[in-house]
Amino acid sequence: MINFTITNALKKLKNKEISSVELTKAYLARIKKLEPKINAFVTVTENEAIEEARKADKKRAAGSDSPLLGIPLSIKDNFSTKGIRTTASSRVLDDYIPPFDATVVKKLKNAGAVILGKTNMDAWAHGSSTETSDYGSTKNPWDTDYLPGGSSGGGAASVASDETIAAIGSETAGSIRQPASWCGVVGLKPTYGRVSRYGVVAMGSSLDSPGPITKSVTDAAILLQVLAGSDPYDATTSPLPIPDYLKNINKNIRGLKIGISDDYFDGVDNEVKEKVEDAIQVLEKLGAKTKNIKLIHPKYSIAVYTIIQRAEVSSNLARFDGIRYGNDRSYFGDEAKRRIMLGTYTLSAGYYDAYYNKAMKVRTAIINDFNKAFNNVDVIIGPTSPTTALKVGASKDQSMFGELQDMLVEPSSLAGLSGVNVPVGFSKAGLPIGMDIIGPQLGEEIILNTAYKYEQETNWNKIKPKL
Amino acid sequence: MSKNKIDVTHISRLANLPLSEDEKKELGSQLEDTLSYIQELNEIDTKNTDPTSQVTGLENVTRDDKPTDSLTQDEALANAKEVHNGLFKVKAILSNE
Numbered sequence: 001m002i003n004f005t006i007t008n009a010l011k012k013l014k015n016k017e018i019s020s021v022e023l024t025k026a027y028l029a030r031i032k033k034l035e036p037k038i039n040a041f042v043t044v045t046e047n048e049a050i051e052e053a054r055k056a057d058k059k060r061a062a063g064s065d066s067p068l069l070g071i072p073l074s075i076k077d078n079f080s081t082k083g084i085r086t087t088a089s090s091r092v093l094d095d096y097i098p099p100f101d102a103t104v105v106k107k108l109k110n111a112g113a114v115i116l117g118k119t120n121m122d123a124w125a126h127g128s129s130t131e132t133s134d135y136g137s138t139k140n141p142w143d144t145d146y147l148p149g150g151s152s153g154g155g156a157a158s159v160a161s162d163e164t165i166a167a168i169g170s171e172t173a174g175s176i177r178q179p180a181s182w183c184g185v186v187g188l189k190p191t192y193g194r195v196s197r198y199g200v201v202a203m204g205s206s207l208d209s210p211g212p213i214t215k216s217v218t219d220a221a222i223l224l225q226v227l228a229g230s231d232p233y234d235a236t237t238s239p240l241p242i243p244d245y246l247k248n249i250n251k252n253i254r255g256l257k258i259g260i261s262d263d264y265f266d267g268v269d270n271e272v273k274e275k276v277e278d279a280i281q282v283l284e285k286l287g288a289k290t291k292n293i294k295l296i297h298p299k300y301s302i303a304v305y306t307i308i309q310r311a312e313v314s315s316n317l318a319r320f321d322g323i324r325y326g327n328d329r330s331y332f333g334d335e336a337k338r339r340i341m342l343g344t345y346t347l348s349a350g351y352y353d354a355y356y357n358k359a360m361k362v363r364t365a366i367i368n369d370f371n372k373a374f375n376n377v378d379v380i381i382g383p384t385s386p387t388t389a390l391k392v393g394a395s396k397d398q399s400m401f402g403e404l405q406d407m408l409v410e411p412s413s414l415a416g417l418s419g420v421n422v423p424v425g426f427s428k429a430g431l432p433i434g435m436d437i438i439g440p441q442l443g444e445e446i447i448l449n450t451a452y453k454y455e456q457e458t459n460w461n462k463i464k465p466k467l
Numbered sequence: 468m469s470k471n472k473i474d475v476t477h478i479s480r481l482a483n484l485p486l487s488e489d490e491k492k493e494l495g496s497q498l499e500d501t502l503s504y505i506q507e508l509n510e511i512d513t514k515n516t517d518p519t520s521q522v523t524g525l526e527n528v529t530r531d532d533k534p535t536d537s538l539t540q541d542e543a544l545a546n547a548k549e550v551h552n553g554l555f556k557v558k559a560i561l562s563n564e
Binding site: 362 | 473475478479481482483484485486490494497498500501502504505506507508509510511513516517518519520521522523525528530538542543545546547548555557
């Protein structure tokens with residue numbers, strides 16, 4: 001039962017073929033077996049999970065049918081969980097027990113989900129490898145000599161290795177889609193403001209977007225339905241109505257206009273390029289039309305993102321003083337120190353205009369560029385990552401590792417757009433490859449529809465790593 | 468964006484970040500590395516472009532001024548390393564003079 005999707009599991013739970021306790025115990029056993037190899041979790045909440053599963057079974061017996069009732073999930077360790085240690089994979093928060101739940105966690109609990117544990121990540125979500133975690137790197141389930149990507153690497157690895165049904169991650173620029181790509185699973189980065197940031201350990205506050213990592217596109221839609229919505233505790237959440245994300249997921253895509261920008265294939269590994277091009281052909285066979293578009297070269301987004309993200313990091317991490325909670329500032333790891341220092345520098349007197357203000361202006365240019373493109377196309381497709389998973393150790397002492405890895409997803413993140421990684425096959429070495437389907441702001445319906453149609457034509461998500 | 472030597476000690480003081488001499492040296496060169504990536508931005512003309520600080524388009528978001536549930540004193544203090552009489556204990560920041 002460990003290879004269930006949410007859809008399968010809900011059916012079995014409803015038909016009383018399995019109980020949530022059985023399901024939860026199966027995943028806990030799988031976690032126990034695989035964690036020495038994968039290290040996807042910082043904290044496993046075994047007792048709490050079984051207790052919640054028991055409650056879910058009771059509720060179902062009493063007639064409740066909330067959307068995730070009894071479904072076991074993993075949650076990235078930067079979401080505050082009341083009474084459960086939340087470290088953001090940094091020793092600064094080694095002993096921090098939040099006295100409240102993040103809005104995302106509250107919503108999942110209200111929907112009946114069972115939390116299996118908190119997943120590993122790059123410390124403070126700074127990185128694309130999980131190698132900056134103070135609790136050891138997570139390993140890629142397809143080959144444990146390789147990295148899972150990051151920062152939501154623990155979440156993506158927990159899904160790929162069937163240690164959970166699905167995971168909740170967060171993305172600032174790439175942190176859901178890139179590990180999903182490297183681990184061969186679906187990763188949805190919602191529009192900035194569609195999902196509340198309240199209670200998420202803040203990284204880049206103008207960019208952070210919580211979202212699901214799943215085994216199928218349908219599961220991503222089911223989770224987004226639960227997570228989306230305005231929140232009085234996060235003034236940047238959108239007040240616009242939430243569509244039914246499953247309603248149009250299977251809609252015919254004949255006539256769908258796909259934008260392709262050659263610059264997004266520039267410098268990309270040949271194997272990755274070929275698989276993404278094959279995937280686009282699959283969509284064309286279904287009636288989609290491709291159109292070449294010109295976008296600002298993604299390399300400029302690296303610079304914009306680096307300035308804006310580091311600036312926001314230096315401000316957000318200023319609150320960690322070791323007085324109210326957590327340890328003092330000497331506990332920050334190298335990557336956090338680098339980012340705090342650069343952010344402090346670019347915001348300091350005399351440099352603000354040259355760096356931060358300039359970056360904010362180019363950010364406007366990137367937004368306008370996408371707006372113009374979406375006048376002519378419905379979605380934009382490219383590779384999620386320029387490579388397949390890299391070897392353990394690849395990020396060591398590379399101060400721009402994350403940015404170079406995330407080059408292709410940073411532009412859409414800066415513009416606050418929606419995007420989804422969908423698996424499109426494997427390299428000769430057996431490592432997964434993913435494509436990024438980018439939609440406009442609040443374009444989740446169209447990207448889920450496109451992703452679903454592709455998934456129906458292929459069966460990449462049926463292939464599992466040998467573990 | 469002229470290439471400036473970064474005063475690492477000054478920046479670490481602004482950031483309230485304790486750094487060893489070795490760390491200062493290493494961070495200094497890494498920061499200059501990173502800044503060299505950033506120079507590329509000058510290639511994009513932004514003379515007539517306004518800066519974007521947030522992408523939602525929402526402005527002046529308010530809520531009703533009604534009290535809602537908040538943490539109890541005990542909950543708020545539960546994670547503090549040092550407390551005194553129900554308060555956070557901090558180091559003195561003023562001297563006698």
